[in-house]
Amino acid sequence: MRTAKIVPLVTSLRSRLSQLPVWTARAYSTKYPQEIQLDGQSYKTDEWTNVPPYILELTKRQLHQNPNHPIGILRDLIQSNFKDLGYTFYNNFKPAVTTVENFDILGFPQDHPGRSKSDTYYLNKTHLLRTHTSAHEHECFLDCKTPGYFITADVYRRDEIDRTHYPAFHQMEGARIWSKDTPNFEEQLVKDIESIPKTNIIVEDPVRDAPTHPGNPKQDYMTEKQAQLISIHLKKTIEFLVHNVFETARESAKLAGSTEPYLNEPLKVRWVEAYFPWTSPSFEIEVWWKGEWLECCGSGIVNQQVLLNAGLTDDKLGWAFGIGLDRIAMLLFGIPDIRLFWSLDERFSLQFQQGKIATFVPYSKYPGIDRDISFWLPGDSVLHENDVMEYVRSHAGDLAESVVLIDEFVHPKTGKKSQCYRINYQSMDRSLTRDEINVIHSKVENDLVDNFDVSIR
Numbered sequence: 001m002r003t004a005k006i007v008p009l010v011t012s013l014r015s016r017l018s019q020l021p022v023w024t025a026r027a028y029s030t031k032y033p034q035e036i037q038l039d040g041q042s043y044k045t046d047e048w049t050n051v052p053p054y055i056l057e058l059t060k061r062q063l064h065q066n067p068n069h070p071i072g073i074l075r076d077l078i079q080s081n082f083k084d085l086g087y088t089f090y091n092n093f094k095p096a097v098t099t100v101e102n103f104d105i106l107g108f109p110q111d112h113p114g115r116s117k118s119d120t121y122y123l124n125k126t127h128l129l130r131t132h133t134s135a136h137e138h139e140c141f142l143d144c145k146t147p148g149y150f151i152t153a154d155v156y157r158r159d160e161i162d163r164t165h166y167p168a169f170h171q172m173e174g175a176r177i178w179s180k181d182t183p184n185f186e187e188q189l190v191k192d193i194e195s196i197p198k199t200n201i202i203v204e205d206p207v208r209d210a211p212t213h214p215g216n217p218k219q220d221y222m223t224e225k226q227a228q229l230i231s232i233h234l235k236k237t238i239e240f241l242v243h244n245v246f247e248t249a250r251e252s253a254k255l256a257g258s259t260e261p262y263l264n265e266p267l268k269v270r271w272v273e274a275y276f277p278w279t280s281p282s283f284e285i286e287v288w289w290k291g292e293w294l295e296c297c298g299s300g301i302v303n304q305q306v307l308l309n310a311g312l313t314d315d316k317l318g319w320a321f322g323i324g325l326d327r328i329a330m331l332l333f334g335i336p337d338i339r340l341f342w343s344l345d346e347r348f349s350l351q352f353q354q355g356k357i358a359t360f361v362p363y364s365k366y367p368g369i370d371r372d373i374s375f376w377l378p379g380d381s382v383l384h385e386n387d388v389m390e391y392v393r394s395h396a397g398d399l400a401e402s403v404v405l406i407d408e409f410v411h412p413k414t415g416k417k418s419q420c421y422r423i424n425y426q427s428m429d430r431s432l433t434r435d436e437i438n439v440i441h442s443k444v445e446n447d448l449v450d451n452f453d454v455s456i457r
Contacts, residue, residue, distance in 0.1 A: 078241055079150065106277075133172070147178070150173065155169060279300025302318055
């Protein structure tokens with residue numbers, strides 16, 4: 001999530017980068033079976049297929065449904081506080097969705113970087129592993145019998161490798177819908193706002209009373225008053241969510257004997273304006289926690305076209321928000337490396353219990369082994385960093401702690417472009433040997449040579 005000023009710039013840069021001549025792997029250099037079996041469905045593979053077996057294995061884990069896992073504990077904590085407030089909870093959606101569900105209904109343009117094979121895991125041209133919970137928005141908008149809903153699910157993106165990024169992570173999405181045809185609609189909105197449980201959070205929000213302007217506009221089919229009231233309902237709902245999560249974390253830390261100064265500070269949040277292609281106006285909330293502002297979630301009033309694409313009538317309007325659970329769970333449970341969420345080591349899993357936010361106790365610290373990989377790119381081609389990350393993951397799995405592009409230059413005489421990546425191999429459960437890392441590293445080099453025609457330096 002980015003603020004209104006930053007997102008258009010980033011999107012513009014990524015769009016320009018996506019138009020460069022990217023050197024992609026030879027179409028059939030990686031062998032996939034003719035069909036992929038996933039959750040009882042069969043998907044015929046084609047030239048778009050790029051999801052590796054280890055990612056398919058992760059889809060079986062469903063960490064958000066484990067009541068004794070940090071992700072499941074956090075999900076249950078949020079849901080338990082909203083169970084009587086008019087929301088339906090969806091936790092069982094399967095990860096395979098169509099490109100229509102993941103992109104088209106939400107208004108993603110055809111040239112959006114998120115559609116690229118460098119960003120997304122495709123089963124085939126028409127099906128992929130969802131990149132966000134919003135892929136199920138249309139279904140919930142149509143089928144939900146309550147005013148609002150929450151979706152929690154695992155999502156998948158080809159991404160960088162470091163301690164806070166993983167190709168599988170978890171999102172929670174909330175939404176609430178009204179009809180403008182409701183008698184005394186604005187009065188009903190006021191009543192709905194008043195029904196949200198109160199908190200003692202200190203809130204900084206300079207646009208609470210006037211949330212729309214040309215830079216964060218109101219949609220034409222609603223009045224200024226309706227936009228203001230729906231925005232207030234949205235913000236108070238998220239403030240209630242934040243209050244429950246962080247106050248529970250505060251009490252758990254105190255019970256565990258922590259005396260850190262932040263535990264005695266009042267909980268503070270601030271609202272900042274943002275930009276998202278499927279909401280307008282849009283906002284982000286930041287939480288003051290442990291001496292810094294933490295970006296928590298993005299939100300806004302749902303664009304009417306998204307609602308119409310989902311099959312709703314033109315009288316409907318409402319809000320939606322999305323929150324990443326992994327980052328918050330890492331913060332609340334004191335987990336230093338996102339790979340630990342996927343560990344099968346009981347020294348990790350036995351530390352956590354349903355209903356409690358316990359601080360993770362490290363059980364070991366094994367040394368890492370660094371290896372550099374340097375190569376020349378063929379011609380004037382561009383190799384996407386995510387493709388390099390994927391080859392490292394395919395051979396190293398969770399032994400890859402980080403991958404960083406540390407050097408890049410163009411030879412003044414030949415015009416050839418060079419890149420150098422530093423890979424840190426580190427296990428969370430045992431000491432690695434240099435011989436096993438040498439074998440893994442050689443496989444990564446060989447794949448880059450075979451599939452991208454690079455020349456190892």
